[in-house]
Amino acid sequence: xxxxxxxxxxxxxxxxxxxxxxxxxxxxxxxxxxxxxxxxxxxxxxxxxxxxxxxxxxxxxxxxxxxxxxxxxxxxxxxxxxxxxxxxxxxxxxxxxxxxxxxxxxxxxxxxxxxxxxxxxxxxxxxxxxxxxxxxxxxxxxxxxxxxxxxxxxxxxxxxxxxxxxxxxxxxxxxxxxxxxxxxxxxxxxxxxxxxxxxxx
Amino acid sequence: xxxxxxxxxxxxxxxxxxxxxxxxxxxxxxxxxxxxxxxxxxxxxxxxxxxxxxxxxxxxxxxxxxxxxxxxxxxxxxxxxxxxxxxxxxxxxxxxxxxxxxxxxxxxxxxxxxxxxxxxxxxxxxxxxxxxxxxxxxxxxxxxxxxxxxxxxxxxxxxxxxxxxxxxxxxxxxxxxxxxxxxxxxxxxxxxxxxxxxxxxxxxxxxxxxxxxxxxxxxxxxxxxxxxxxxxxxxxxxxxxxxxxxxxxxxxxxxxxxxxxxxxxxxxxxxxxxxxxxxxxxxxxxxxxxxxxxxxxxxxxxxxxxxxxxxxxxxxxxxxxxxxxxxxxxxxxxxxxxxxxxxxxxxxxxxxxxxxxxxxxxxxxxxxxxxxxxxxxxxxxxxxxxxxxxxxxxxxxxxxxxxxxxxxxxxxxxxxxxxxxxxxxxxxxxxxxxxxxxxxxxxxxxxxxxxxxxxxxxxxxxxxxxxxxxxxxxxxxxxxxxxxxxxxx
Numbered sequence: 159x160x161x162x163x164x165x166x167x168x169x170x171x172x173x174x175x176x177x178x179x180x181x182x183x184x185x186x187x188x189x190x191x192x193x194x195x196x197x198x199x200x201x202x203x204x205x206x207x208x209x210x211x212x213x214x215x216x217x218x219x220x221x222x223x224x225x226x227x228x229x230x231x232x233x234x235x236x237x238x239x240x241x242x243x244x245x246x247x248x249x250x251x252x253x254x255x256x257x258x259x260x261x262x263x264x265x266x267x268x269x270x271x272x273x274x275x276x277x278x279x280x281x282x283x284x285x286x287x288x289x290x291x292x293x294x295x296x297x298x299x300x301x302x303x304x305x306x307x308x309x310x311x312x313x314x315x316x317x318x319x320x321x322x323x324x325x326x327x328x329x330x331x332x333x334x335x336x337x338x339x340x341x342x343x344x345x346x347x348x349x350x351x352x353x354x355x356x357x358x359x
Numbered sequence: 360x361x362x363x364x365x366x367x368x369x370x371x372x373x374x375x376x377x378x379x380x381x382x383x384x385x386x387x388x389x390x391x392x393x394x395x396x397x398x399x400x401x402x403x404x405x406x407x408x409x410x411x412x413x414x415x416x417x418x419x420x421x422x423x424x425x426x427x428x429x430x431x432x433x434x435x436x437x438x439x440x441x442x443x444x445x446x447x448x449x450x451x452x453x454x455x456x457x458x459x460x461x462x463x464x465x466x467x468x469x470x471x472x473x474x475x476x477x478x479x480x481x482x483x484x485x486x487x488x489x490x491x492x493x494x495x496x497x498x499x500x501x502x503x504x505x506x507x508x509x510x511x512x513x514x515x516x517x518x519x520x521x522x523x524x525x526x527x528x529x530x531x532x533x534x535x536x537x538x539x540x541x542x543x544x545x546x547x548x549x550x551x552x553x554x555x556x557x558x559x560x561x562x563x564x565x566x567x568x569x570x571x572x573x574x575x576x577x578x579x580x581x582x583x584x585x586x587x588x589x590x591x592x593x594x595x596x597x598x599x600x601x602x603x604x605x606x607x608x609x610x611x612x613x614x615x616x617x618x619x620x621x622x623x624x625x626x627x628x629x630x631x632x633x634x635x636x637x638x639x640x641x642x643x644x645x646x647x648x649x650x651x652x653x654x655x656x657x658x659x660x661x662x663x664x665x666x667x668x669x670x671x672x673x674x675x676x677x678x679x680x681x682x683x684x685x686x687x688x689x690x691x692x693x694x695x696x697x698x699x700x701x702x703x704x705x706x707x708x709x710x711x712x713x714x715x716x717x718x719x720x721x722x723x724x725x726x727x728x729x730x731x732x733x734x735x736x737x738x739x740x741x742x743x744x745x746x747x748x749x750x751x752x753x754x755x756x757x758x759x760x761x762x763x764x765x766x767x768x769x770x771x772x773x774x775x776x777x778x779x780x781x782x783x784x785x786x787x788x789x790x791x792x793x794x795x796x797x798x799x800x801x802x803x804x805x806x807x808x809x810x811x812x813x814x815x816x817x818x819x820x821x822x823x824x825x826x827x828x829x830x831x832x833x834x835x836x837x838x839x840x841x842x843x844x845x846x847x848x
Contacts, residue, residue, distance in 0.1 A: 182524050216643030218677065219686055225549050226687075226694045232523075232546035233701070240526040278378070287500075291570050298571055308586035309664065313671025319567050320499065320559035324506040331375035331511075 163214035168227050170207035174200045175231035204228060274336070281343060282330040289343060290323035292350035299357040364517045372515040376508060380709045383504040385734050386487065388706045390501055392738055393484040394554070395699030398684050398692050399817070400477050401448045406801075406817035407474035407750070410808025411461045413449040419608035422451075422623060424466030426604055429453040430629060432460075432468070435596075439625040441604075445640065446619075446688065476749035479759045483742075488760045492565055499562020505555035512544055519545055533715040540708040543701045550698040551705070557682035587675045589650055589663040594632015599655070601628055602635040606657025611637055614659060621648055641666050645686050646676035707735045726775050729782050733774035734767075736786030739828075741766040743790050747797040750804070784832055791828030794821055 181196035204224075211220035294315050301311040326346075330339050396403070405411075422441055430439070436455035444451050451462045452472055459472035486494025513519065518541075526542045527534055544551070568583040576583060582590060604623055611620055622638040636652040637659075649666040653659050665676035680686035684695030714728050744766050745759045754762065774782040798821055802809075809815070 179524050182520075185521070215687070216645075218645040218673075219643060222645060222681065223687060223691070226691060226698075229546055229550055229698065230694055233543070233697070235524055236526045236542050236546060239524045240528045279382070282379070283500075291567070294567060295571060295574065298575060307669040307671070309669040309675075310671035312584070312586045313669075313675045315567055315571060316560050316564050316675065320503045320506060320556060320563050323503045323563075324510065324556075324559070327379060327504060327507040328372075328375060328511050331378045333371035333374035 160214045163210045164223075167207050167210035167214055167220075167224065170203055170210065171224055171227045172231045174204035174207060175228060175235055177203060178232075179235050277336065278331065281336075281340065282327045285343065285347075286323055286326035286330055289326055289347045289350065290319050292347055292354070293322045294319040296350045296353040296357075299354055364514070366517075369515055369517050372511050376511040376515050377713060379504055379507050379511065380706075381713060383501055383508070384706055384710045384731075386497075387501050387505060388703060388734065389487070389738055390484060390498065390558075391699060391702040391706055392742065393480055394558075395696055395703065396742070397480050397484045398695045398699060400480060400683075402692075402813045402817050403480065404474045404477045405448070405450070405811045405813035407476055408461070408470065408472075409805050409811045409814035411450055411469065411811070412463050413811055414444055414451075414464045415446070415449050417444055417451055417464055417466075419605045419612075421464060421466035422608060423603075423605040425451065425453055425462045425468070426466075426601055426623075426628075428462075428466060428468050429455055429460065430601065433458060435627075435629070437627060439628040441623040443620050443622065445621055447685070475752075475754075475756055475759060476746050478756050479745055479749060479763070482756065482760060483763070488764070492569075495562050496566050497562075499559050499564075499566065502555050502557075502559030502562050506552065506559055509544075509548055509552045509555060513548060516541060516545070533712060533719065536708045536711045536715060540705060540712060543705055543708075547698050547701045547705070550695075551702055553681055554699075554702070557678045561678055561682060587663075587665070587672050589636075589652075591626045592632070592634060594627060594634065595630065596627060597631040599629060599631040599633070601625075602633055602653060602655045603657030604635075607635070607637060607653040607659065608657075610653070610657060610659050611639070611651060615639065615651075617642070636663075644677075645680055646673060647679050647685070649676070707731075725778065729774040729778065729780075730771050732782040733771045733786060736783050736790065737767050737770035737774075740770065740786045740790040740793065743793040743797060747793050747800065750797050750801045752804075787828055787832040791825045791832060794825040794828065798822060798825065 177196050177200035181193045181200055184190075184193035184196055208221055208224050211224040214220060215223050297318050298311060298315045301314065303311055326343060330343055332339065405413075422443065425441060426439075429441075430436075433455040438454075438456055440454045442448070442450075442452045442454070451464070451466075453460055453462060453468070454472075460468045461470055461472055462468055482488050485498065487497055488494065489497060522538075522541065523545060524542075525538065527538050529535075564584075568580050572578055572580045572583045602625070608620060608623070611618075619640040619642060620637050621640050624636055624638065626634045628635070633655070634652065635654075636650045638648045638650055640648045644666060646665050650663040651659055652661065652663075664672050666673070677686075684691045710731050714724065714731065717723055718728075741763050745763045748754050748762060749759055770782075770786060774780055798818060801818070805814070
């Protein structure tokens with residue numbers, strides 16, 4: 159029964175990927191109405207496929223199976239697209255994009271450029287790490303273990319730290335002025351410190 | 360919606376994506392490659408000792424016999440674990456602190472557990488071969504950077520859906536690399552995000568513990584993880600009979616018929632203050648398992664709650680299987696293997712795009728291009744060299760670590776110093792040749808004891824990889840020579 163359900167689920171997931179590709183083809187051919195129908199069918203089928211996946215393999219595990227099969231199906235379809243592409247419609251290559259005023263820092267040179275890079279490294283690395291830890295400590299400190307459980311508090315802390323650091327790394331390397339990046343980062347740090355201090359009072 | 364992202368936002372995000380990608384590239388590549396191999400760590404362990412008896416079930420009485428036999432061999436251990444046969448590792452083994460042995464189905468001790476290659480892989484992927492806390496934290500940081508790369512990569516990609524099925528293998532080199540990077544990036548994004556984020560959470564957990572426990576748990580790091588994984592208590596060390604494994608396993612089978620006992624573990628075994636538990640797999644769940652403590656008489660006293668506790672506890676229990684693809688048998692491992700290779704391709708193509716853009720702008724860095732080619736193909740070559748040495752049994756783990764880094768750095772240095780050396784060809788060929796050599800040495804050494812089905816599977820798979828490496832290498836060489844002849848003509 160489980161194997162049969164798994165097969166049905168896999169077939170639905172693969173069919174969803176195929177429908178997505180047909181929708182993509184319809185868009186390229188200019189059939190926008192057909193594209194919409196196909197896209198909606200594809201996403202609906204993908205969502206529906208989680209039902210047999212769940213029955214066949216359990217809720218969390220079944221969804222993980224479904225997503226894995228969907229990725230593999232998409233990958234195979236992309237490989238097939240590579241075989242089909244004959245390169246006859248070679249697109250003129252765009253000139254590489256030049257950056258604005260930030261990470262490219264094309265207007266800087268020598269020591270100033272080096273210092274700037276060191277600062278960006280410090281901001282995205284150790285400084286962001288400290289800020290992410292402060293944010294995590296805040297969540298940990300304010301978490302009510304009576305109503306929210308100690309296990310949930312610990313799990314939240316373990317998950318908040320990497321996601322906060324990753325988002326900070328994105329922001330601190332986002333190509334806007336360094337002053338703006340620093341302001342937001344240090345502002346968040348100040349708010350976190352204030353939050354911890356408040357909780358301790 | 361995606362296609363309406365403002366071009367300025369996309370350009371800025373792309374700039375950040377490039378900075379983070381370049382900063383993480385080399386070590387991230389080593390992690391992705393070693394992680395792809397690590398998915399098959401159980402199969403590699405079985406391959407390294409193919410003669411160890413394999414069986415799917417064991418009688419609880421035999422587990423008791425094994426415990427008695429093992430405890431007779433060692434001085435009072437602090438930690439004592441018996442690994443029971445499961446589907447992915449159908450062998451029984453026992454570990455008393457640092458010493459480990461395999462056992463047969465009757466509980467008799469056999470050969471010592473010895474899989475230096477798997478041990479090296481673990482050390483490389485978990486710690487980048489650094490001391491444990493620093494290594495784990497560095498790996499966590501790389502996981503965090505990969506998380507940032509996946510998010511910024513998706514945000515920097517306004518044609519996410521428009522180009523979802525477009526992969527051009529002809530055209531300019533940059534176009535090909537960009538298509539490869541973007542298309543694989545989109546389709547494998549959920550995998551990359553999950554693997555990166557779970558890796559970051561696992562790797563940075565120690566750092567979180569070190570920082571938070573002094574502030575909120577009176578500095579007691581030991582109890583930091585207790586709300587999720589339970590607590591080890593230090594008890595009375597006076598000698599006492601070992602807790603009754605036999606009864607505990609019988610009770611477990613009766614009470615939880617759908618679960619699969621995986622480990623029987625003791626803290627201070629055979630003492631008055633011993634604590635013991637059964638770690639059991641839940642076949643329909645993502646979690647790695649749940650702990651079921653039992654007392655000296657073998658009576659079960661509940662479970663830790665990884666399977667049915669608060670949602671955070673269950674999520675924490677799923678991090679490891681999600682990271683290593685150990686939640687669905689061999690087909691999920693193969694899927695993770697394929698997706699892991701895609702992650703490696705993503706890292707390599709990302710740096711290639713940057714190098715090609717520089718070249719187009721007239722700011723080429725040939726030395727860096729050669730160094731990167733040497734990193735991309737030198738890493739597998741260095742890993743396979745370690746495999747050969749490990750299989751030949753001529754070096755211990757410490758040496759293997761030294762050999763890996765020395766070979767990789769030497770390869771990069773040679774590629775930088777010798778501009779005429781076709782680094783990709785040389786290292787790819789070396790990988791293929793060394794892999795073949797490792798397989799031959801392994802086959803010769805284990806010719807009479809090649810019993811494990813996994814050993815056959817690994818050998819055949821590695822043979823196919825060697826053939827692919829050599830074939831691709833020579834085809835590429837052939838193409839390069841043909842284009843050279845054409846350009847001269």
